[in-house]
Amino acid sequence: MLILAVDTCCGPFSIAIKRDKHLLVHIVETQENKQAELLVSTIEEALSKAGISYIDLELVAVTNGPGSFTGIRAGLASIYAISSVLNIPCIGVTTTEVLVHQLIKTILEDKFYITVAAGRGRYYCQLFNRSLSALSETKLLEGEEISRLNEAIYGDYRQKTIIDTAVVADIGSAKFKNRDIRLPIALYK
Structure with a gap:
């Protein structure tokens, strides 16, 4: 195809x-x-x-x-x-589906957030597990809210992907x- x-x-x-x-x-x-x-x-x-x-x-x-x-x-x-x-x-x-597939080889945790920059200090976040299943809907959070999440964070919050x-x-x-x-x-x- x-x-x-x-x-x-x-x-x-x-x-x-x-x-x-x-x-x-x-x-x-x-x-x-x-x-x-x-x-x-x-x-x-x-x-x-x-x-x-x-x-x-x-x-x-x-x-x-x-x-x-x-x-x-x-x-x-x-x-x-x-x-x-x-x-x-x-x-x-x-974009969160793609990022989780791109980053999965470097992820060690069983549950983790994938983040995408939304501008003005905000980020889209979605929780996934190791089998690449989404555990939440995509949420829009402020940067300080992300720093308080309990799970590991990957994607744009750490560096531009x-x-x-x-x-x-x-x-x-x-x-x-x-x-x-x-x-x-x-x-x-």
Whole structure:
């Protein structure tokens, strides 16, 4: 299956194209807050580097937050359009889901929080366990509230983390195989 995965939620944005388990292209755009301006041209660059066109795509996966309000809107609008025009499934993946998959190799605790910066000293937080099951809904907390949490904390609260769109593609593919196909809804407060 040929998958286009996009993340625009956390400042810098990234794009990956995977064919089954093989990563064909991975582009990280480090200019923050340029998602709306550069996303479509960067997708087209990725397609060109992979030697494919839009019509070859079979699935699109996109992070739907939590994260930057403008970034989420830019990513979802572009991916909805691609999905709609090509008549292919669109899978939403939360930034916390991706971060827990990226960080799990370094996590020792049985329960832990994944955090994503929300700006103005606030963070989105979600509690997970070692089997990668979400134990809570995503919450928006002030920095001082996070420091009082009883569980370990990983993600943006400690250092800025870039979302790996290859992981977005893998999670999107797994959701597709499990028939968990719902139009992504933006997650921001």
